[in-house]
Amino acid sequence: MWLELIFCFIATIAFGIIFNIPLRLVWWGGLIGMTAWFIYSSLPYFGWSSVFAAAAAAFTAAFLSHLLARFRRVPVTTFTIPGIIPLVPGGRAYSTMLAFVEEDYYNGLQLGVETVLQAGAIAAGLVFALSIFSIGKGVGQRYETNR
Amino acid sequence: MEKAEQIMEGCLLGGKLMLRYGAETYRVEDTMTRMSRSAGMQEVSSFVTTTGIFLAFRTKEGQELMQMIRVRERFQDLSKVTSVNQVSREFTHGELTIEETIQRLKDIEHAPMNYPLWLIYLASGIGGAAFSYLMGGSAFDVLPAFIGGLITTVSLVLYQAYLKVKFFSEFLAAFTGSIAAVLMVYSGFGINVDQVIIGALIPLVPGIPLTNSVRDLMSGDLVAGVARGAEAGVSSLSIAAGVAVSLSILYIT
Known part of the structure; x- marks a missing residue:
C-alpha cells in the first residue's frame, strides 16, 4: 500500500510536468493525486463498487483542488x-480494445460499458465539487424566480 | 481613442494566450470581462468558443469596439495560463498600466516552455512506469514501461513537428508506443504485455480537454463544452485505434 502511494505521488508529479505545471505547484498536485488514489483503492475493501469509489475519489480530488486554488490564487x-x-x-x-481485436464482442461491450461508467463517475465527482464551489454564482435555468 | 484600442489589444492577447495554452472557456471570458471593466469600459460582452474569441465593449465616450480572433493552435502549458492569470489579476487591481500589461503578456507569449523538452520526455517515462505499477503491480515491468512511455512521447513530438496533423500523429504515436511495448515483452524484457502497453500509452491521455469539457458544460458554455468533449473523444479514439492496429498485427503474425 505504501509503495503504491509513493508510486502514485511520483506518477502525479510526472503528469504535472507533462502538462507544464509550475514547479512550485506540482507537489500539491502530487498530494492531491495520492489522496485520490488512496480513496479509490481503499473504498472497494468496504464493499463499495469501483465506479462509486472513482466518483468519491474524483470528488475529493476536485474539492481539495478548489480549496488549494482559492488559497494559492491560481487557476483550479x-x-x-x-x-x-x-x-x-x-x-x-x-x-476493451483487446477484447474487440480478439472478436470477443460480448466481453468487449461489457468492459466498454465499465470504462464509460468509470469515466462518467470521474466527471460526476468533478461536477459535484464544482457545484459546491459555485453556489450563488452559477447560471440560471428554467424559471426566473428573482423578479 | 488610442487607449481603448490598446485595452482591446491587451484583453484579446491575454484571452488568446489563455485559450491557446489550455484554460477553460469560462476563465477566458471572465478574465477579459474583468480586465476591460477595470479599465473603465461599459457593456462588456465576451464570447469564447474553443477555437475563437469575440470581445465587444463601449468606451466612456460612447465609441463601440468589437473584435474577434481565431485561435488555431492549442498546446498544453498550464504554467503560461497561471502567469497570464497573475498578470490579469495585477492589472485588475490597478498595479499595472496597460502598456506594462501588454509587454508582460508579450513576454509570456515569446517565453519558452516552462520545462525543457528532455524533462518532459523523462517525466512521461516516469509517469508511465509509475502508472503501470499502479495498474498491474508487477515490479519487473516498470523499466519496460518507462522506455515505452519515453518512446511514445518522443515519437508524438516528432510526428507533430514533421506531420503537423493532430489526431493522426496521436494515432501514430500510440501505434509506435504499443509496438515498442509488444516487442520489448516478446524479446523477454518484460512480463505482462498489458501492463507495459498501458504504461507506454498513459502519457497520451487527453487530460486537459476532458477536464475542461466538464467544467465548460457545467458553467453553461455549451458550445465550448461539447466541442472540447468531441476533441477529447476523437483523441481517445485515435489512441485506441493505434493500439488496436498494433494488436491486430501482433495477432495475425
Whole structure:
C-alpha cells in the first residue's frame, strides 16, 4: 500500500510536468493525486463498487483542488488535471480494445460499458465539487424566480 | 481613442494566450470581462468558443469596439495560463498600466516552455512506469514501461513537428508506443504485455480537454463544452485505434 502511494505521488508529479505545471505547484498536485488514489483503492475493501469509489475519489480530488486554488490564487485546473489522472480507467480501456481485436464482442461491450461508467463517475465527482464551489454564482435555468 | 484600442489589444492577447495554452472557456471570458471593466469600459460582452474569441465593449465616450480572433493552435502549458492569470489579476487591481500589461503578456507569449523538452520526455517515462505499477503491480515491468512511455512521447513530438496533423500523429504515436511495448515483452524484457502497453500509452491521455469539457458544460458554455468533449473523444479514439492496429498485427503474425 505504501509503495503504491509513493508510486502514485511520483506518477502525479510526472503528469504535472507533462502538462507544464509550475514547479512550485506540482507537489500539491502530487498530494492531491495520492489522496485520490488512496480513496479509490481503499473504498472497494468496504464493499463499495469501483465506479462509486472513482466518483468519491474524483470528488475529493476536485474539492481539495478548489480549496488549494482559492488559497494559492491560481487557476483550479493546475490541481484538478494531475489530481484525477490516477483515476483514469486506462487498464479497462486497454482490455476493451483487446477484447474487440480478439472478436470477443460480448466481453468487449461489457468492459466498454465499465470504462464509460468509470469515466462518467470521474466527471460526476468533478461536477459535484464544482457545484459546491459555485453556489450563488452559477447560471440560471428554467424559471426566473428573482423578479 | 488610442487607449481603448490598446485595452482591446491587451484583453484579446491575454484571452488568446489563455485559450491557446489550455484554460477553460469560462476563465477566458471572465478574465477579459474583468480586465476591460477595470479599465473603465461599459457593456462588456465576451464570447469564447474553443477555437475563437469575440470581445465587444463601449468606451466612456460612447465609441463601440468589437473584435474577434481565431485561435488555431492549442498546446498544453498550464504554467503560461497561471502567469497570464497573475498578470490579469495585477492589472485588475490597478498595479499595472496597460502598456506594462501588454509587454508582460508579450513576454509570456515569446517565453519558452516552462520545462525543457528532455524533462518532459523523462517525466512521461516516469509517469508511465509509475502508472503501470499502479495498474498491474508487477515490479519487473516498470523499466519496460518507462522506455515505452519515453518512446511514445518522443515519437508524438516528432510526428507533430514533421506531420503537423493532430489526431493522426496521436494515432501514430500510440501505434509506435504499443509496438515498442509488444516487442520489448516478446524479446523477454518484460512480463505482462498489458501492463507495459498501458504504461507506454498513459502519457497520451487527453487530460486537459476532458477536464475542461466538464467544467465548460457545467458553467453553461455549451458550445465550448461539447466541442472540447468531441476533441477529447476523437483523441481517445485515435489512441485506441493505434493500439488496436498494433494488436491486430501482433495477432495475425
